[in-house]
Amino acid sequence: MLMSVGSLAAMGLALGSVLGVASRYLAVEENPIEAELQAMLPGSQCGQCGYVGCAQAAAALAKGEAPVTLCPPGGKATAEALAAKLGVKVDLSKVSDSGPQIAEVTEEICIGCCRCMKVCPTDAIIGAAKQIHNVIREACTGCSSCVDVCPTEALGMMPIPVTLQHWTWPKPASAHN
Amino acid sequence: MKEFALMMIGAALVNNVILARFLGLCSFMGVTTRVDTAAGMGLATTFVITVSSMADWAVQTYLLDAYGLGFLRTVTFILIIASAVQFTEMTIKKVSPTLFQMLGIYLPLITTNCAVLGVALLLVEGRMGFLSATMFAFASSVGYSLVMIIFAGLRERLVLADVPRLFAGPPIAFIVAGMLAMAFMGFSGIATS
Amino acid sequence: MSQSYGIAVAAPHTTTSNNPGRIMTLVMLALAPATLYGFWLYGWPAFFLWAITIAAAMSGEAFSLRWQNRSAAPVLQDGSAILTGWLLAVSLPPWAPWWIGVFGGLFATMLGKQAFGGLGQNLFNPAMVARVALLISFPVQMTAWVAPAPMFSAGAPGMLEGLLIVLKGVPHSFDAVTSATMLGFGKTELSRGINLLESLPHAPALSFIGNRPGSLGETAALLILAGGVAMMFLRIITWHIPLSMLAGIAIPAAILHAVDPSRYLDMGAHILSGGAMLGAFFIATDYVTSPNSPRGQLIFGFGCGALTYVIRTWAGYPEGVAFAVLLMNSMTPIIDTYFKPRIYGRDSKGKPLQTTN
Amino acid sequence: MGFLDRFLKTPSWGVHPEDHKRPAADVALRIFPTPERIFMPLNQHVGGMARPIVMVGQKVLKGQLIAEAQGNISAPIHASASGTISAIGEVTAPHPSGLPFKAITIDSDGADRWIDTDPLVDPFSAAPEEITKRTAAAGVVGLGGATFPAAPKFALGKRLKVKTLIVNGGECEPYLSSDDRVMRDFPEMVIDGARLVMHAIGATEALVGIEDNKPEAIAAMRKAAAAFPEVKIRPLPALYPMGSDRQLIKVLTGIEVPSDARAAETGVLVHNVSTCAAVHKAIRLGQPLVERIITINGGAIANPGNLFAPLGTMIGDLFAFVGLKEAPSRLILGGPMMGTPLLHDRIPIVKGASGILAFNAVEAHVPDAGPCIRCGSCTKACPMGLLPLEMAARIKVGDLEGAEAYALQDCISCGCCAYVCPSHIPLVQYFSHAKGELTAAERTKLRTDATKRLAEAKAARIERENREKAEAAARRKAEREAAKAAAATPATTEKQGVSA
Known part of the structure; x- marks a missing residue:
């Protein structure tokens, strides 16, 4: 009884100290x-x-x-x-990748209230008070924050229009036979 | 010398830990989705099996047998294995953080990988000398790694296949494992002749 | 004038008339002479077993497809199921009972092939998977060979008798003809402590045209070779796998035979017996389960050969081609990953070449 | 010797499609009369779109500059007929998508009056830069199909001190014979153009590679080059894709262009025979690139052959000229191996259009794709040494990065793999799809980075504005305080004491 307890304790102690030393030498700085x-x-x-x-x-x-x-x-x-x-x-x-989307102003309804300009995180909307606003396509991230604040629903999201440069071949339909 | 070679071939191929003894199946299924992960797991397990088997042998011979403490075998073995795993874990984290991340939960789980305890118990049962015990443990773990890598290679190709829905996922993986085990049966009889 | 052409189809807008069905048909044609010779050699039972195995393979394929609600006819037309059944049939003992053929054929196409998704998706050679499964499950039936009893010769079973042999088993009157292949005989005698120098003179005669016990496909080495060479000329296969596989058997055989002829068979015996020829030209060369690059194929072939030799010589089974092929099949993805062809403008590791000036 | 030589020199890659070049190649060149209306696209080249410098209603002469180059890699566009600019609008692009692009419409006056040309009298005594400048001004681009502007390539060759000019007369695409026709009918122009290019880049030799299925072209070119020892005619085995520049360089010079380098970095530069002829015209005649020889071929064409046609001509007008036997089942711009499928025939021909193929139903038949049997035909055919089957299998399951690891980006889309595939898998479409998706992902990443910069800029702006507001407020407050202080001086001193 004593023997078994003693031997296990001794082993535990020995192995523990080996690991302790090892952990000192093998310590890794956690990269944030x-x-x-x-x-x-x-x-x-x-x-x-x-x-x-x-x-x-x-x-x-x-x-x-x-x-x-x-x-x-x-x-x-x-x-x-x-x-x-x-x-x-x-x-x-x-992942609903409906393709990256961008905001677009429907010019007929825009009242030039400037609210969208203020919330745009990337300053992608230009315009001035009482002027029709416009979205700079290259700068718009498609976050749709502006859509939520627009009082007249003049802002909507649309997929980035496909151009010759952006067109890609579709994946071939896999025939199952 | 010839006996050594035969014993090692026997341990690695004929009585393969995974395919003939069906030990270590959880890591066999768990970390064989990519060859490099499987190889890393094989390497880690090889280290753990070899080192812990050596330590187990020493403890068995000089402590348990010497003082009649045979009933403590499983506990002490697990203690040693756990320490070896801890050490391996620290080393891998230091040397290859990517591998550490890929192995994930399976790394600490080497502790409960039955292949490790299984090999240790097998060599105790076999009443081997220190050298042959070490060789046996090493060969067994090489066999383990070999099968892990082969199986990972097969699974890498399997993800590209149009497996019918009925078989997709684990079922086809087990079918492949079965076929692999069948192929390894070709080796049976080698070590006994 | 203006006309719409619907959706665009990507280039190239022209293609060859080659198709998988044509390839399979040519392989079967290359295999036909050896098979016909085998029918003649082993009589009607062999023919019936062959037909049953192919029918089973095709039914297995059709059943699997129908189960998935896919139409079976177009898939069966590519001939791959027939070829699978055929290759399995020619590796069976020619007088094996009908259910061996049925079990093997179904196993090959259902589990060996369709479970993976059909043609091109399987990881192991379906015919060899089935053969190994049969060998492990029914060792007695799978190692019961008959001495040749050429069709129409005295004592050979007639057509009806042949059918009965396949369906009901070999009757007692034919008991005398059961025999062992040379590899099996040598192994048995060795295990009894009789060395090859003493036992071989009593072994079944070995001959290049194959008048000896064995499976349909293993006896006519010359015809198999001819079929293989024909396939090479038709560019269906390349020389890499067959040659390296035969080398893989021949080299260790030659060395060990020179060291101890009383324990190890000579090179000729190894190459001409068993499934070595069939394996080298028709089985290991299966596109789906062998590597793609020439270097990979050399390694694959040599591995098949060497493992065949190892299993034949030291392991428990007298014949190792099927095991060796399966083992190397399992290595194929790894070989493919590590032995890719060199890319233009890159070194063999895939790094861009250095600009010279 | 001859046999062994060919055996050893024939590359291990490539395919031998039936060439279908004759009889169209043997029909004498026909001149296509200027149609009533011409649509000059503004983007007939790789690089920036040209900017129109004409207005609707303006009268132009043939060869007059109507759109100028924009950016470093770009080319100007010239009127290909004399007449009136009737619109600056959009027209369907010769592109599989069928999307439109910008084009200037010219209503021809039928007179084909040229502008006054300004030929360079003695180009070989002029500075090389002069050749490059005039080539650029003439809007010459690579006419083999790549349409890379010629002048920047000259400048690059000059800068990297290229010694060897390779003149590409491979024309390995089946059905096409426009380069063949150029070499047969105008060999002197090609040779002279090649020598001008050599002068422009400072090369010391020119190797003209011509596939040996064009013996007439080889003979004509040999005759024309006889007087110029530095121009060597080199027959090549007929093998697709011999006309691909990397393969051509390897076969002619033994040089293998590293995958991350341009050909010029290894001391060679490749130009197409038609490009050389265009350079000759630009320098010796002062004519900008406004016309080209184009092959009209295919089973649906009644009188196939080569036409000398102004750029911007509608394909439908060309068909009316050569006649259709039946409604084409497929329209292709370029050759059958790499050509662009077109959705209809109201599309203008552009500088890079070497041929228009109208296939009949038999030619257009594409067998259904079957499963890959891993036969490896594609890997044997691939001139780049890639593994098309592995890449396609990965793309099929959506593992684009996996395909990229198999060097997808090295694929030249030559179509050999899909041509030989016994299962008729549209391998090239898989690769084009994957390349497009990877480029799109790259663009998204750039966009994300750009967004981040913009967001940071906005944050900085807000901060600055707030700070300025705060400062302004503080200033105003200080002013108010000061005003107050002026009103009650003793209090201020007290406050100062406190703040100190």
Whole structure:
């Protein structure tokens, strides 16, 4: 009895101390992954993911509380990059990548209230009070914040128009035979 | 010398840990989706099996047998294995954080990988000398790694196949494992001749 | 004038008339002489077993497809199920009972092929999967060989008798003809402590035209070789796998035979007996389960040959081609990954070449 | 010797499609009369779209500049007929999508009056830069199909001190014979153009590679080049894709262009025979690129052959000229191996259009795709040494990165793999799809980065504005305080004491 207790205790002590020493020598400085994740997010702080901003979303991602598919403006590409970084698998077919979208002003209804300009995270809407506003396509991130504040529903989202340069061949239909 | 070679071939191929003894199946199914992950797992497990078997042998011979503490065998073995796994985990985290991430939960789970305890118990049962015990453990784990890598290669191709819904996922993986086991049966009889 | 052409079809807008059905047909034609010779050699039972096996393979394929609500006819037309059944049939003992053929044929196409999604998706050679499954499950039936009893010769079973042999088993009057293949005989004698130098003179005669016990496809080595060479000329297969596989058997055989002729059979015996020829030209060369690059094929072929030799010589089974092919099939994805052809403008590791000036 | 030589030199890659070049190639060149209306697209080249410099209603002469180059890689556009600009609008692009692009419409006056040309009298004593400048001004682009502007390529060759000019007379695409026709009918122009290019880039030799299925072209070119020892005619085995520049360079010089380098970096530059002829016209005659020889071929054409036609002509007008036997089942711009499928015939021909094929139902028949049997035909045919079957399998399941790891980006879309595939899998479409998707992903990433910069800029702006507001408020407050202080001085001193 004493022997068995003693031997087990001794072994535990010995192995424990070996591991203790090892942990000192093999210590790794945990790389704060949060910063890296934040760098991958668009940074427009649009809040579509449900978090206040991209930094908070990155923190949630790092803790594993949020799915990598959380960022609608980032689309598939961002989800893929995040998944690769976090080493998780992701079913990208679920990501609603209706193609990146951008906002568009219906000029007939715009009253030039300037509300959309104020909420736009990237200053992509130009115009002045009582003037019809316009969206700079290249700068719009498709966060749709402006759509929510527009009092006349003059703002809507539309897919980025396909151009000759952006057109790609569709995937061949896989014949099952 | 010839006995050593035969014993090692026997341990690695004929009585393969996975395909003939059906040990370590959880990692066999769990971390064989990519060849490099499977290779990393194989390497880690090889290290754990070899080191812990050596330690187990020593404890068995000089402690348990010497003082008649045979009933403590499982506990002590697990203690040693757990320590070896801890050590491996720290090393991998230091050396290859990517591999650490890919192996995920399966790395600490090497502790409960029955292949590790299984090999240790087998060599105790076999009443082997230190050298042959070490060789046996090493060969067994090489056999384990080999099958892990082969199976991962097959699964990498399997994800490209149009497997019918009925068989998709684990079923076809088990069918492949079965066929692989069948192929390995070709080796049977080698070590005994 | 203006006309719409619907959806655009990507280039190229022209193609060859080649198709999988043509390839399979040519392979079967290449295999036909050896098979016909086998029918003649082993009589009607062999023919019936062959027909039953192919029918089973085709039914297995059709059943699997119908189960998935896919039409079976167009898939069966590609001939791959027939070829699978055919290859399995020629690797069976020619007088095996009908249910061996049925079980094997169904196993080959249903589990060996359709479970993976059909043509091109399977990881193991379906015919060899079925053969190994049969060998493991029914070792007695799978190693009961008959001495040749050429069709129409005295003592050979007639057509009806042949059908009965396949359906009801070999009657007692034919008991005398059961025999062993040379590999099996040598192995049995060795295990009894009789070395090859003493046992071989009593072994079934070995001959290049195959007048000896064995499966349909293994006896007529010359005809198999001719079929294989024909396929090479038709560019259906390349020389890499057959040659390296035969080398894989021949090299260790030659070395070990030189070291100890009393324990190890000579090179000729190894190459000409068993499924070595059939395996090298018709089975290991299966597109789906063999590597793509020439280097990979050389490794694959040599591996098949060497493993065949190892299994024949040291393991429990007298014949190792099927096991060796399955084992190398399992290595194929890894070989494919690590032995890719060199890309234009890159070195063999895939890094861009250095600019010279 | 000859046989062994050919055996050893014949590359291991490539395919031998039936060439279908004759009888169209042997029919004498016909001149297509200028149609009533011409649509000059503004983007007939790789690079920036040209900017129109004419107005609707303006009268132009043939060869007059109507749109100028924009950016470093671009080319100007010239009127291909004399007449009136009737619109600057959109026309369907020769592109599988059928999407429109910008074009200038010219209503021809039927006179075909040229502008006053300004030929360079003695180009070989002029500075090389002069040749490059004039080539650029004439809007010459690579006429083999790539349509890369010629002048920047000259400048690159000059800068990298290219010694060897390769003149590409391969024309390995079946059905096409426009380069063949150029070499047969205008060999002096090609040779002279090649020498001008050599002068422009400072090359010391020119190798003219011509496939040996064009013996007439080889003979004509040999005769024309006889006087110039630095221009060597090199017959090549007829093998598709011999006309691809990397393959041509390897066969002619043995040099293998590294995958991440341009050909010029290895000391060679490739130009098409038609491009050379265009350079000759630009320098010796002062004529900009406004016309080209184009092959009209295919089973649906009544009188197939080569036409000398102004750029911007509608394909339908060309068909009316050569006659259709039946309604085409498929329309292709370029050859059958790499050509662009067109959705209809109201599409203008552009600088890079070497041929228009109208296939009948038999030619257009594409067997249904079957499963891959891993036969490896595609890997044997691939001139780049890629593994098309592995890439396609990965793309099929959506693993684009996996395909990229198999060097998808090295694929030249030559179509050999899909041509030989016994299961008729549309491999090239898989690759084009994947390349497009990967480019789109790359664009999204760039966009995300750009967004981040914009968001940061906005944050900075808001901060600055707030700070300025705060400062302004503080200033105003200080002023108010000061005013108050002026009103009650003793209080201020007290306050100062407190704040100190």
